[in-house]
Amino acid sequence: MQVKLLRVVQEKTVRPVGESREETVDVRILSANAQESGRPGCGKDASAKTCSNRINVIELRVPSLRERSEDIPAISDTILGRLGKRMNIDAPQVSEDAHRLLRDYPVSRQRPGAGKHPGGAR
Secondary structure (H helix, E strand, O other): OOOHHHHHHOEEEOOOOOOOOEEEOOOOOOOOOOOOOOOOOOOOOHHHHHHHOOOOOOOOOOHHHHHHHHEEEEEEEEEEHHHHHOOOOOOOOOOOOHHHHHHHHEEEEOOOOOOEEOOOOO
């Protein structure tokens, strides 16, 4: 499968199943990882590095929620608004005290159950 993906990225063509001719395609690949390398697909596998090196990479750093706790009220209001809309009800309101508690909640990188919130908002 990886060889076929490399071909699509490099040659910008695909051969549909059962066809004898190739078709030109315009492909955009979006990938994400939590590694510091900044190169998608850079694992231990050498062929993954080959694939990664053929893709133009634009690094977009998104700070963790731990680093931008001031965004928590807007995020919680947005989520509740979407849920309210989906359920055809008025969006629940979050008090300033609740926003403050969410914003000031201790977050660490410790493993789950270690006493502090383990992080990992999705």
